[in-house]
Amino acid sequence: MSEKARRFKAERERLNELILARDNLNIKRFFGLDTAVYRDGALDAKTKEMLGLVASLVLRCDDCIAYHVLQAFELDVTDEEFDEIMSIGLVVGGSITIPHIRRATDLWHDLSTRE
């Protein structure tokens, strides 16, 4: 994994722990649900990650995008599939998604150019 990806994951984990340690039941239930909807079901986990990625892209949430890019990469989304997901997000969400596509593609490129 790239250095950028590693730092992203570490900070994400630190803050998730901070939140969960506060012990608000409803927030914990939401976090559980947020994991559950991406599990294999009628749709497989790979398709669900792609759905999560395009949804995060059009809503322009960089941290969410980064998370789903990492997941998509681990679930063997290909280069061509990645670009097609980006192209749909771009047409649906318009040119304001471009800065996010830039950063997503940068991270994807990082992941896919190291063996």
Added chain:
Amino acid sequence: MSEKARRFKAERERLNELILARDNLNIKRFFGLDTAVYRDGALDAKTKEMLGLVASLVLRCDDCIAYHVLQAFELDVTDEEFDEIMSIGLVVGGSITIPHIRRATDLWHDLSTRE
């Protein structure tokens, strides 16, 4: 097709024609692109429609949702798959997507309960 779906498609077509008759080149190019990104490619058309549907849902665009619901139905998305797409949109986009999920499910139910 249900009466509701029929009226939706007719009004959509009438207004698309009104726009395209104005002959603005860039708007026409956008409409062409908007068709192109959903065509079979590395990802098949069915997966792309699911991506278009979840993106429309989290952006809360009722007409876009209705269009992709019709497309998804024609491309044999199943009931369970439809619900899982809705569940991901709901968790990503929050309770403000619920009114749109209500209307999408109503349309889906209409489509799937007539033979």
Added chain:
Amino acid sequence: MSEKARRFKAERERLNELILARDNLNIKRFFGLDTAVYRDGALDAKTKEMLGLVASLVLRCDDCIAYHVLQAFELDVTDEEFDEIMSIGLVVGGSITIPHIRRATDLWHDLSTRE
């Protein structure tokens, strides 16, 4: 209750039932959570409804606004409090919230002018 409010509630209930009958576990869990966060806790239910109302307003979700207006009215939010909630949403979310403030105020006026 006004006729408008009555019809809104009936349609909302019909569609909620349609969704819940589909029996998607994660959607059901979300609906449960959506009820739970507004219950009396460290903050009382009235304050929580006001939070739900202003959040719905700035996100410009008419059905969500209508629901929280009804709840706020039942929990004895006063006229002056209602206007102050609207004024905060207006300043935070800008003039694009005005059409929603118009409809929210119309509904509030309906509720508060019948005994």
Added chain:
Amino acid sequence: MSEKARRFKAERERLNELILARDNLNIKRFFGLDTAVYRDGALDAKTKEMLGLVASLVLRCDDCIAYHVLQAFELDVTDEEFDEIMSIGLVVGGSITIPHIRRATDLWHDLSTRE
């Protein structure tokens, strides 16, 4: 003016009066400011209406769009200028603006086809 435009303006006026009658000082100040920013200044009123129109379009606020379409028509925005404003909104905001462009173009067409 078309029947559609007339009804839109009447309902808008009725609800504005309802809001202003409530006499919340901050809401009144906002309404004043909302008028003031579109007045002739370093930029003329026509340019400012075009700015208001494209901003309303990308934020997908139908009532705001309708209002600025009426204003733009009265300030002699031409057919070609109207289409170019739409095309910029479309590229910036993506295909989710299309339903709003449909309705805006329908209203513009109504206005411009009656003498």
Added chain:
Amino acid sequence: MSEKARRFKAERERLNELILARDNLNIKRFFGLDTAVYRDGALDAKTKEMLGLVASLVLRCDDCIAYHVLQAFELDVTDEEFDEIMSIGLVVGGSITIPHIRRATDLWHDLSTRE
């Protein structure tokens, strides 16, 4: 106050001064209004800050969130109240609010763990 909070406030002040020195009357009026709506009224300042905080959260504006977190802390919002505000924003706005809840909770934790 934590170092992070101090730097945030200093940069915010520097840029506010830059804007106000430009002397655009309407921008100044907006800034005045933005202060006015949070003052004690029918609702007290603490409740109003909570409304501003949840509105900023669902609109995912980090600087706005940080500002209201600081205000809420000074107005004696408790730990439990803070978490409940976050939980409502999370359910209304969905998982895309989580990165903002992470940063808000980090700042809140900073403020509340120094005496």
Added chain:
Amino acid sequence: MSEKARRFKAERERLNELILARDNLNIKRFFGLDTAVYRDGALDAKTKEMLGLVASLVLRCDDCIAYHVLQAFELDVTDEEFDEIMSIGLVVGGSITIPHIRRATDLWHDLSTRE
């Protein structure tokens, strides 16, 4: 040009090249369209940049705003015109645009205070 502007442009260019090198036809077509809509037409390029700027502002896309600020500066938008564009975005989009107006004004100030 200021150091900040120079770095922004260099990073933007690096990432655009990364994206275009991937050779996805639809993304390339979108990039072409994104250039085309801002060219002189019925509306001149300066007016179109102002439209792009206010649209980017209300959608709160910092990179898009920075790009249009640079373009607007090169096309001789004046200080007073810049402030009026900001004021319209502020009223339409509300106080959540303020952090973006702060950064836009900072960049504008940078550009206009070096000869």
